[in-house]
Amino acid sequence: MEQSRSRREHPRGVSRGLGRKTRRCKASVLGLLAIVLAGSSFAQPSGYPNRPVKMVAPFAPGGPVDVVARVLAPKLSERLGQQFYVENHPGGSGNIGTALVARAPPDGYTVLVISSTLVVNPSLFARLGFDTTTDLAPVSLVGVSPQVLLVHPSVPATTVKELIAWVKASPGQHAYAHAGLGTPGYLAGEMLKQAFGLDLTAVSFNGGGPAITSTIGGHTPILFTSISTAAGHIKEGTVRALAVTGARRSAVLPDVPTLAEAGAADQESEIILGVLVPGGTPRDVIARLHREIVTIVASPHVRERLLALGFEPIASTPEEFAARITWEIDKWARVIRAADVKLQ
Incomplete structure (x- = not known):
């Protein structure tokens, strides 16, 4: 499945517009x-x-x-x-x-x-x-706050494009961790799956801590999580950061590209x-x-x-x-x- 070509402008709250609206x-x-x-109609005291x-x-x-x-x-x-x-x-x-x-x-x-x-x-x-x-x-x-896309160091992918190719090569064989249904990490994972037609299993954990622990252990090798949760582990080398989900790079992880820079446009989430x-x-x-x-x-x-x-x-x-x-x-x-x- 090809990635959707429709672009939606991201209103950050100060100067960006809405783009197309229904x-x-x-x-x-x-x-x-x-x-x-x-x-x-409520009287408001001065x-x-x-x-x-x-x-x-x-x-x-x-x-x-x-x-x-x-x-x-x-x-x-x-x-x-x-x-x-x-x-x-x-x-x-x-x-x-x-x-x-x-x-x-x-x-x-x-x-x-x-x-x-x-x-x-x-x-x-x-x-x-x-x-x-x-x-x-x-x-x-x-x-x-953007999130960051992480993989276990054993995953043979150093870019988002390589990760997508790795998942597509083995449909249904890989999983991503998330902190619960409807959480930002879950939604970012589902949005990536939908954009690229990935057969990737979502594995739920009771919070961000257990989710990243599973990824560090290699049990669920892919994870979207908050930068504050991931920064220390990235520095220690227990996980590899592939991209951040914001419209621009994070000051905390300046060397990590955005998803758009990494070839996955229209995937912004904060x-x-x-x-x-x-x-x-x-x-x-x-x-x-x-x-x-x-x-x-x-x-x-x-x-x-x-x-x-x-x-x-x-x-x-x-x-x-x-x-x-x-x-x-x-x-x-x-x-x-x-x-x-x-x-x-």
């Missing part, structure tokens, strides 16, 4: 923008915020979403003069905490910090308990981190939060923390983030449909 995609963008721009603000991290403590929420919270507290505090509401691949925010009063006192599950889950779950494009209002992207509030939140509250988050993300300390987590700091306007969300939902819906993933 009618559904356009409608969703308009819906998100309406949320951002619309006023609210001088927001005038009481503590809850930041919801819909995952367990210790992961990137939780860490970023706990980086942003004290900075927002300092700048806005009220306490911003983090609550973890894990479960349902992020759906439980996200639904809590979607159903909260649209007054700016409940804030969501979220990752790529926001744009993947609409295609993985039959019922989310909320509508991503109407029940939530984007505030800003915070950062994006993990996103962003901030949203309930749909209908007054636009002046969204604007206030946006201004402060942009300033915080640009500060040296926060930039360093994000880079240490493997994320490129990127602040966006609410409208740019809305467009990015719609673009990502549409993109992963196509991949998930083609992979024939059963809805949860």
Whole structure:
């Protein structure tokens, strides 16, 4: 199967456009923008915020979403003069905490910090308990992180083209590891399979740690994973990096080409981190939060923390983030449909 020739422009959140959009995609963008721009019937006290603000991290403590929420919270507290505090509401691949925010009063006192599950889950779950494009209002992207394509050193491939040829030479004989259905590594693997017609088995593990351990051991010789997870192992030589999935090379792995540079165009995928509030939140509250988050993300300390987590700091306007969300939902819906993933 030849690789798809249709190219879709990648909206990174600041200056890139959407490229081609379906009618559904356009409608969703308009819906998100309406949320951002619309006023609210809720009376909004002057001088927001005038009481503590809850930041919801819909995952367990210790992961990137939780860490970023706990980086942003004290900075927002300092700048806005009220306490911003983090609550973890894990479960349902992020759906439980996200639904809590979607159903909260649209007054700016409940804030969501979220990752790529926001744009993947609409295609993985039959019922989310909320509508991503109407029940939530984007505030800003915070950062994006490409993944890295790894192979065990025994794999006779030093380029992506050689890896594809190796897999095609033995259909159904090779496997790639991933951290669970619907995770970024799983989706990147399925997208590569679909683009090149690869007969490659997906093997699920309970998290990124066990997945890379299996690849290091040579049991599942191929893996897409986060750069922060892989960097130390690449340096030690226990895995070989073939490409990164971003639009440009990673500062952490400057010698590793992008998939496009390696001959696999239209394979870009990044993990996103962003901030949203309930749909209908007054636009002046969204604007206030946006201004402060942009300033915080640009500060040296926060930039360093994000880079240490493997994320490129990127602040966006609410409208740019809305467009990015719609673009990502549409993109992963196509991949998930083609992979024939059963809805949860």
